[in-house]
Amino acid sequence: MKIKTMVLGNALLAAVMGTAFSLHSYEPEREISNYQGTYTCHPEAIYDPRSIDEVQSIVQDALIRGKKVMTGNRKFASQIDAACAGDDQVQITLKNMNKIVHFDATNKTVTVEAGMRFNDLNDFLRGQGYAINMVTELAIFTVGGMLGSGTHGSTLDRPSNMLADYVTQLKIVDGQGEVRVLEGDLLDAARVNLGVLGVVVEATLKLEDAFKVKAEVTGYRDDSDLEDVVLDIAHNNYSANIAWFPRSRALHHHTLQPSTNRDRRPSLQCTSRCHRCGRVFLRATV
Numbered sequence: 001m002k003i004k005t006m007v008l009g010n011a012l013l014a015a016v017m018g019t020a021f022s023l024h025s026y027e028p029e030r031e032i033s034n035y036q037g038t039y040t041c042h043p044e045a046i047y048d049p050r051s052i053d054e055v056q057s058i059v060q061d062a063l064i065r066g067k068k069v070m071t072g073n074r075k076f077a078s079q080i081d082a083a084c085a086g087d088d089q090v091q092i093t094l095k096n097m098n099k100i101v102h103f104d105a106t107n108k109t110v111t112v113e114a115g116m117r118f119n120d121l122n123d124f125l126r127g128q129g130y131a132i133n134m135v136t137e138l139a140i141f142t143v144g145g146m147l148g149s150g151t152h153g154s155t156l157d158r159p160s161n162m163l164a165d166y167v168t169q170l171k172i173v174d175g176q177g178e179v180r181v182l183e184g185d186l187l188d189a190a191r192v193n194l195g196v197l198g199v200v201v202e203a204t205l206k207l208e209d210a211f212k213v214k215a216e217v218t219g220y221r222d223d224s225d226l227e228d229v230v231l232d233i234a235h236n237n238y239s240a241n242i243a244w245f246p247r248s249r250a251l252h253h254h255t256l257q258p259s260t261n262r263d264r265r266p267s268l269q270c271t272s273r274c275h276r277c278g279r280v281f282l283r284a285t286v
């Protein structure tokens with residue numbers, strides 16, 4: 001008897017709270033924070049929609065109730081609080097909207113749901129012989145988050161190296177809960193959007209043929225002539241990632257060069273170790 005009463009009670013409550021209630025995440029936490037733990041927000045609710053229709057319902061419900069909506073991961077990687085809806089506001093994550101929508105080998109494009117992680121996209125593309133020509137330090141970022149924050153790789157070979165450069169079409173749910181497909185000038189205005197132009201639900205990205213790269217990781221225990229060293233690394237490599245630890249005066253860099261190695265298997269070798277200068281050289285072809 002008691003069980004029946006509880007079930008009925010929940011059913012009535014769901015009806016009273018409207019459609020959005022039934023989409024509410026059942027994960028216990030009502031909190032999102034960034035990777036470093038420097039920002040934490042306590043939204044009224046965190047929704048994990050599974051479809052564009054569900055995103056529209058959440059936005060329309062929030063609009064009626066005068067709530068602000070923001071999209072961002074429970075553990076978001078941006079180093080500001082831009083992904084937070086704010087305390088008592090409405091938070092959306094696209095953790096359930098993370099799939100390939102359409103792959104077009106003829107036109108070399110792929111359309112993905114915006115919650116897809118960049119490493120999952122790269123895994124898919126590798127199997128097809130294509131790639132998006134940019135390397136980020138971490139690849140756990142979502143496509144929506146990368147467009148929101150203007151995530152970029154590092155190369156002097158191109159005028160710009162953001163994921164946003166590769167977008168040919170965006171599908172968003174705007175602030176009225178309407179679906180809009182953005183191309184041309186509107187797309188240019190929305191490529192990098194800080195999450196404030198609506199929920200990006202799908203993105204179409206231009207692909208390039210995949211090519212092999214040789215990766216080298218080098219560490220130094222001496223940061224003399226740092227400026228010259230950094231410029232030298234940037235000018236002499238296709239892509240580079242440099243970490244400097246001022247307190248210990250250590251420096252290490254990770255560089256990538258296009259490789260003509262035809263071997264299909266990835267390889268990793270420790271090429272040398274210099275005990276006097278403290279350098280270790282690693283080389284990988286992937």
Ligand SMILES: Cc1cc2nc3c(=O)[nH]c(=O)nc-3n(C[C@H](O)[C@H](O)[C@H](O)COP(=O)(O)OP(=O)(O)OC[C@H]3O[C@@H](n4cnc5c(N)ncnc54)[C@H](O)[C@@H]3O)c2cc1C
Pocket residue numbers: 035036070071072073075076077078079082083084094114115135136137138140141142143144145146147148149150151152153194195196198199200201
């Ligand atoms: C260890 C580390 C390494 C990093 N390396 C790099 C790097 O190499 N290059 C670089 O450029 N950056 C780098 N960053 C920063 C990182 O790229 C960005 O923070 C990235 O956007 C985070 O992705 P995310 O999926 O966590 O997005 P979030 O932090 O969740 O969101 C970022 C922004 O996009 C908005 N947003 C998210 N999803 C959507 C959506 N579907 N629709 C609309 N708006 C949305 C959010 O509201 C927010 O404003 C690094 C960060 C860390 C912590």
